[in-house]
Amino acid sequence: MLRRLLLLAACATLLAAMPARAQERVVNVFNWNDYIDPYMVQRFTRETGIRVRYDVYDSLETLEGRLSAGRSGYDIVVPTSEPTFSRLARAGAFRPLDPALLPNLANLDPALQRQVAASDPGNRFGVLYLWGTIGLGVNPERIRALAPDAPMDSLALLLDPQHARRIARCGITMMDSAADVIPTVLRHLGRDPNSTAEADLREVERALMAIRPFIRNFSTAGAIEALAGGQSCLAFAYSGDAIQAGVRAREAGRGVTVQYVAPREGAQLWFDLLAIPADAPNPEASHAFINFLLQPDVMAAITNHVRYPNGVPASRALVAREVAEDPAVFPPEAARAAFFTIGPVPQAAERARNRVWSRFKAGR
Template identity: 85%
Template structure:
């Protein structure tokens, strides 16, 4: 059994091991894969008697499609601030939490709250959960063997066809998300990541099509296991996922070493926000779960487990030193100077991006 399956099996066992009386109280959560400490979920049920039904997604497109269909049955969803959260908020998809029922909102970082306010005016609907960057997960030894002169700190490692062609034999994974990939390619080209220009989009397509023959598959969460087991040597994905791949590779002790690199051209910075759908069947239980998660010791445990920083400053002192001092998890101010964020794009531009992405994936 793979390590990933062992983790998932343990998670399911924890969710099933609920105390008596919890069967009639439930909170339905739709969150990113590999994005919580399962023991904190068990602790919540033990302390409150509320059972957690936990489903996962691995792309914003999946989440937004489910939300757009309506009547999801979820009490909490965790979209990224831009563009998904802001778009769903404008469409009336969320209800504001009762702040009196979530007193631990006071634990959130005021500076971070100001940052996400552009996506959630007045911080009305969203509660910051975790944040991170998008960059390169790599097995440097195997890449060096295939392409000794390839730059390990640059998006050119992936987007220059000369490099991608040589690395292809050891496996390249592209995250399956136009929302995340296109702004990064625009940044690589020296353009505005939020550009809606048809000319710029054609240039992005040219760059992506040039490396399309060398991409083994498209996956987001699946890149963790592929990197950890040595099935792939390069992936473009979320920072914490790439760091988790390195941890799993170390635990397996099979000689695979995976590291995460925020590219020198600049990494996309993102924030994931917990939100309560407008038609949530159990909003009170959702508020109880959110309030539980915002405790410093709980967020510290989650950050230690998934290797993503969180929005509760008091938690950092409780995070193990090797995590708190890891710049791949908590970027330095110098690193953050090159990071960028994205905003929403008009619907017509979004459709054009989706059509281009479909052509790219199909390779034609």
């Protein structure tokens, strides 16, 4: 009996001394909601033996707050290039990538990589995942019934109070993110989307307050269901979210139509990057997960599922035809000419923007 107890104790000591990854290989992922093909996550585990713990967030503010606090416990995060990724990178929040563990980096589009390098010099910390624009998710039939003269291709549909007042009857959802909304409002007002001028910010606040009575709810993640279910006929949303809403509405067969509109004034172009937190507990598993995602067939499956374009050109031939030929998913070059990107904003200006946003949400 004593010998058996001694043997058990020795085994327990040996297991405790073994690295955690020898007992269980795991990668902890923190990503946007509805932003991956779940079957690809299952396939990764089947092929590598690495289990995926998957959490989701619905705003850049949530992600940044979690990483800024430290000890997040995550191995992979997916921040947007500006302003979140660049700010966190400057703060030392990310581990440099090891190219030797990422042979599939060669699959990425060099032109897009050069654009991303504006936020990540040398592409040291981030790997391009998906990209898209910010614009309007609309139910055209319901909007035309209430506001037949409203411009369906313009931000005025939302930001002009005379249109918003009438459309409010069928529901307006506003994205809950100052970082995403304010640059577009600046663009609509004819200002630089990166402006930090106090006078420009006052104009933004006036424009937002003018439509505040007509906003039904603030939600980033909820825009998909609000549009697809008919609770909202207009939403300021990410392109793929509005397109997903249209797919779900068709599948439900309840007569709801949803389309995505990139505003003629110009839509904000963004890039989401896969990054490894500096204190990631499983950096080898992080690299394995990123390298897996960069395979053309994997990225094609993800684009098919979430309706966002990706950074791997070879995947395009594998994307479903109705997705690959949808100009809302893959905008033609002429449309992209009107897109704009944003840069980092100084901390003082960011605080000022957040105060404007708080007053806008509160309605006072």
